[in-house]
Amino acid sequence: MNAEKIPDIIIGRLPIYLRALQRMAERGVQVTSSKELGEQVDISAAQIRKDISQFGEFGKQGMGYNVAFLIEKLREILKVDRVWDVVVVGAGDIGHAVARYQGFTDRGFRIVAIFDNDPEKIGKKAGNFVIQDVAHMGEYIRREGIKIAMIAVPASAAQEVANELVEAGVKAILNYAPINISVPEGVHVQYIDPVTHLQRMTYYL
Amino acid sequence: MNAEKIPDIIIGRLPIYLRALQRMAERGVQVTSSKELGEQVDISAAQIRKDISQFGEFGKQGMGYNVAFLIEKLREILKVDRVWDVVVVGAGDIGHAVARYQGFTDRGFRIVAIFDNDPEKIGKKAGNFVIQDVAHMGEYIRREGIKIAMIAVPASAAQEVANELVEAGVKAILNYAPINISVPEGVHVQYIDPVTHLQRMTYYL
DNA sequence: TAGATTGTTAATCGATTAACAATC
DNA sequence: TAGATTGTTAATCGATTAACAATC
Numbered sequence: 001m002n003a004e005k006i007p008d009i010i011i012g013r014l015p016i017y018l019r020a021l022q023r024m025a026e027r028g029v030q031v032t033s034s035k036e037l038g039e040q041v042d043i044s045a046a047q048i049r050k051d052i053s054q055f056g057e058f059g060k061q062g063m064g065y066n067v068a069f070l071i072e073k074l075r076e077i078l079k080v081d082r083v084w085d086v087v088v089v090g091a092g093d094i095g096h097a098v099a100r101y102q103g104f105t106d107r108g109f110r111i112v113a114i115f116d117n118d119p120e121k122i123g124k125k126a127g128n129f130v131i132q133d134v135a136h137m138g139e140y141i142r143r144e145g146i147k148i149a150m151i152a153v154p155a156s157a158a159q160e161v162a163n164e165l166v167e168a169g170v171k172a173i174l175n176y177a178p179i180n181i182s183v184p185e186g187v188h189v190q191y192i193d194p195v196t197h198l199q200r201m202t203y204y205l
Numbered sequence: 206m207n208a209e210k211i212p213d214i215i216i217g218r219l220p221i222y223l224r225a226l227q228r229m230a231e232r233g234v235q236v237t238s239s240k241e242l243g244e245q246v247d248i249s250a251a252q253i254r255k256d257i258s259q260f261g262e263f264g265k266q267g268m269g270y271n272v273a274f275l276i277e278k279l280r281e282i283l284k285v286d287r288v289w290d291v292v293v294v295g296a297g298d299i300g301h302a303v304a305r306y307q308g309f310t311d312r313g314f315r316i317v318a319i320f321d322n323d324p325e326k327i328g329k330k331a332g333n334f335v336i337q338d339v340a341h342m343g344e345y346i347r348r349e350g351i352k353i354a355m356i357a358v359p360a361s362a363a364q365e366v367a368n369e370l371v372e373a374g375v376k377a378i379l380n381y382a383p384i385n386i387s388v389p390e391g392v393h394v395q396y397i398d399p400v401t402h403l404q405r406m407t408y409y410l
Numbered sequence: 411t412a413g414a415t416t417g418t419t420a421a422t423c424g425a426t427t428a429a430c431a432a433t434c
Numbered sequence: 435t436a437g438a439t440t441g442t443t444a445a446t447c448g449a450t451t452a453a454c455a456a457t458c
Contacts, residue, residue, distance in 0.1 A: 017432080033414085033416090034415075035414075045415090049415090049416065049417065049418090050418080052417090054416050054417095057417070059415075059416050059417080060416070061414080061415055061416040061417080062413075062414045062416075063414080063415070064414085064415065064416080065416090150411085
């Protein structure tokens with residue numbers, strides 16, 4: 001085990017490896033190699049070996065990696081060997097889709113509540129959840145010790161929502177609003193904006 | 206203007222700059238600097254100047270950058286000074302949310318059709334679109350000359366769908382299915398998987 | 411055993427930052 | 435003009451790749 005600081009770029013690749021390994025496990029594959037995994041995720045075999053070896057010696061020379069074992073180790077490293085409760089802010093189309101999304105199961109996350117500020121929406125349902133008044137969000141987050149939130153409100157409201165989340169103790173935010181938000185040191189933000197992804201590809205068309 | 210090959214990592218930052226500049230323009234900001242833009246997007250001023258200068262001299266010493274002009278140039282560079290037609294495959298929760306998403310407007314993209322293979326869904330509506338039979342997808346793409354598609358089907362079907370899209374002439378795919386897909390040289394793929402983003406943050410919690 | 415593949419070191423490659431002349 | 439900020443070069447930093455001994 002290596003206690004030195006691991007570059008974030010490596011951490012960012014681990015979920016990709018984990019996802020590919022879980023697909024392999026579904027297919028019944030029990031052992032893989034850095035070469036095979038690399039072909040799956042389009043990353044060089046050397047890179048994969050180097051990344052994984054930051055955390056321990058999880059492979060066997062000549063044999064490769066045991067898929068189930070490597071999955072277990074990656075889940076531990078990424079701290080998704082447990083289930084994190086996540087709140088969703090914003091019950092528009094994205095909020096609804098997220099609230100109904102089945103893809104969190106078994107990957108370390110569980111939506112536990114959805115909030116909105118629109119009186120028309122509060123009390124109605126989004127997936128299996130009753131949409132709650134955002135006025136009660138801070139209290140809820142504090143009481144339940146929530147650390148992770150997803151922002152699915154209009155860009156104009158995103159920073160304000162982020163401030164409330166951070167104030168209540170949230171440490172990781174996945175932001176679907178197409179705007180950069182600023183948060184204090186120690187709070188993490190990731191962005192999902194389909195348009196930026198598309199724009200990155202049109203350059204090459 | 207510089208005709209040499211621009212690193213993809215730079216191309217990937219341009220949509221972020223563009224998004225921040227468009228927010229500034231909305232707020233009525235007419236001129237900005239690499240320093241100010243850098244604070245917005247959390248990237249160093251030197252980096253921003255270097256990135257932008259790959260494509261021309263768009264700023265003025267002592268003055269900074271004209272926001273409207275820089276937006277115009279970035280849109281040209283990224284080829285989003287036009288509107289690209291996009292098809293969506295998969296009319297589940299994500300497909301529906303995408304079909305109804307208002308955020309493509311004025312950013313270079315327009316959803317033009319949504320396809321599914323479920324007889325229960327075909328003929329019903331998703332947003333303003335009638336869900337079409339995926340059996341007619343290839344023909345539609347060829348006829349309309351579509352170059353961009355979004356995959357919102359289960360992981361188990363994503364590769365097959367990608368193959369059909371590529372076969373029909375699609376050159377850029379935004380994949381919402383949580384699986385890596387392989388495509389021929391010259392076809393671009395971007396991934397949106399909320400779980401990988403979340404897992405990247407839990408490491409630090 | 412012979413073959414395969416890891417873990418790791420050293421070499422290479424590429425990206426970021428610092429610094430400053432140019433100039434608005 | 436004086437102050438500000440770009441565009442660009444050189445220096446630094448970090449990430450990727452190549453190569454191979456170790457060993458399963």
